[in-house]
Amino acid sequence: MTTAQKISQESIYRERTPGSFEAFKRAGEVMPGVAKGAYYYAPYPVTIARAEGCHLYDVDGNRYVDFANHHTTQILGHNHPAVVQAVERQLAQGIAVAAPMGIETALADELCRRVESLEMVRFCNSGTEATLHAIRLAREYTGRHLIAKFEGGYHGSHDAVEISTSPDPAKAGPADRPVPVASAGGMPPNATDNVVILPFDDEAAVEAIVAEKRDELAAVILDPKTGVIPQRMDFVRAVREITARYGVLLILDEIVGFRASPGGVQAQCGILPDLSTYGKIVGGGFPAGAFGGRRELMSLLDPTLGKARVFQSGSFSAHPVTMAAGLAMLEVLTPDVYAGLDRLTDRLVHGLEDVFARTGTVATAATSGSTFSIYFTGGPVRTYRAVAAADKGPVSAVYLGLLNRGYYLSNGLAMNCLSAAMDESHIDGLVEAVAGTLEETRS
Ligand SMILES: Cc1ncc(COP(=O)(O)O)c(C=O)c1O
Numbered sequence: 439m440t441t442a443q444k445i446s447q448e449s450i451y452r453e454r455t456p457g458s459f460e461a462f463k464r465a466g467e468v469m470p471g472v473a474k475g476a477y478y479y480a481p482y483p484v485t486i487a488r489a490e491g492c493h494l495y496d497v498d499g500n501r502y503v504d505f506a507n508h509h510t511t512q513i514l515g516h517n518h519p520a521v522v523q524a525v526e527r528q529l530a531q532g533i534a535v536a537a538p539m540g541i542e543t544a545l546a547d548e549l550c551r552r553v554e555s556l557e558m559v560r561f562c563n564s565g566t567e568a569t570l571h572a573i574r575l576a577r578e579y580t581g582r583h584l585i586a587k588f589e590g591g592y593h594g595s596h597d598a599v600e601i602s603t604s605p606d607p608a609k610a611g612p613a614d615r616p617v618p619v620a621s622a623g624g625m626p627p628n629a630t631d632n633v634v635i636l637p638f639d640d641e642a643a644v645e646a647i648v649a650e651k652r653d654e655l656a657a658v659i660l661d662p663k664t665g666v667i668p669q670r671m672d673f674v675r676a677v678r679e680i681t682a683r684y685g686v687l688l689i690l691d692e693i694v695g696f697r698a699s700p701g702g703v704q705a706q707c708g709i710l711p712d713l714s715t716y717g718k719i720v721g722g723g724f725p726a727g728a729f730g731g732r733r734e735l736m737s738l739l740d741p742t743l744g745k746a747r748v749f750q751s752g753s754f755s756a757h758p759v760t761m762a763a764g765l766a767m768l769e770v771l772t773p774d775v776y777a778g779l780d781r782l783t784d785r786l787v788h789g790l791e792d793v794f795a796r797t798g799t800v801a802t803a804a805t806s807g808s809t810f811s812i813y814f815t816g817g818p819v820r821t822y823r824a825v826a827a828a829d830k831g832p833v834s835a836v837y838l839g840l841l842n843r844g845y846y847l848s849n850g851l852a853m854n855c856l857s858a859a860m861d862e863s864h865i866d867g868l869v870e871a872v873a874g875t876l877e878e879t880r881s
Contacts, residue, residue: 515859559730565717566594590822722763789869839875
């Protein structure tokens with residue numbers, strides 16, 4: 439792709455979005471660039487005025503079909519009436535109080551009913567907090583300190599897991615024996631000492647590393663993903679078998695898992711993790727996290743049994759409005775809704791594959807559940823090293839090209855998803871928009 443063509447996508451974008459540019463400039467005066475890191479892409483993000491169903495409307499009046507859906511959370515589309523009504527009902531009872539209001543038990547019941555491995559759950563405010571607390575539980579329960587995570591796996595932003603999320607392969611060691619690399623500045627130098635890195639998609643390497651570290655290893659945390667680096671189900675099952683064989687706990691990160699099925703990825707694979715972590719959909723669009731698992735493990739949190747061995751609380755944890763929204767969203771997510779989403783996702787992936795073939799583009803649509811990623815590499819993409827080897831050159835121009843055509847994806851094209859507010863016309867529209875954008879931006 440030539441610089442002139444890249445500039446042309448950007449100049450169309452700038453012409454369409456002067457109000458967003460003004461909003462971006464004002465924001466940068468009082469926040470470092472943007473309000474949160476994920477908002478930013480070059481040259482500046484669109485500022486959204488309103489969301490409804492599967493559409494976003496920006497401050498300049500442009501309409502987009504939303505394939506980002508609030509980082510995958512809005513699986514029903516925006517402002518689903520069941521969620522809005524549940525929130526309004528809860529608000530009428532009071533925004534929040536420093537006491538249980540009962541609605542949290544209803545959501546806990548729903549989660550334990552849907553997911554066989556959940557005997558008990560606790561609530562927090564984000565996926566980050568959920569993995570933090572699940573890891574503490576695993577360490578306290580086993581009396582061991584090491585955590586194993588997969589290279590390229592993302593489990594939120596705390597020191598135990600923000601390691602090797604997107605390392606420079608040149609610094610990350612051999613593919614079957616990766617070394618831990620801190621992902622963010624500001625971590626203590628010994629943060630990497632507590633983490634062992636495993637490669638995705640390689641059962642033999644996983645077994646060798648787990649066997650070697652078994653005496654120090656509290657847990658393996660695995661995001662089977664739903665989207666960014668989708669894993670084979672038999673690989674997920676193998677990780678469950680390996681951890682069980684060596685007496686190491688398995689934490690399944692299901693923070694995007696309710697994209698896959700009513701019981702998450704674990705129900706699809708037929709496994710029972712020791713602990714599972716949740717976020718996104720469980721809060722129905724409000725800040726949420728949850729973690730849960732076997733009673734014996736979760737009991738370490740129980741203050742009625744004496745002093746809890748692991749403390750977990752938080753001013754906003756189990757917020758009643760979040761609980762009401764999450765419960766309403768889960769209740770709408772019946773098997774039929776999943777079947778409809780899966781049908782649309784199949785149509786999209788086939789459509790994209792046809793477009794890649796038709797336009798001679800070396801690219802892959804990686805998918806699982808109703809999430810999808812576009813990588814400029816031949817597939818399949820099942821390891822971090824495969825993602826790292828993909829051509830990043832076209833991403834920005836294609837992303838801007840799609841915005842210019844009225845399609846809003848995740849800004850690295852890696853964590854896109856459908857919503858139940860879409861129909862075939864939105865899917866076919868995106869396929870044609872990708873075709874048009876690729877034609878326009880290819881070298
Ligand atoms: C698999 C996974 N785990 C954890 C997280 C962190 O969740 P949160 O952003 O709510 O802290 C994410 C966020 O995208 C995620 O996808």
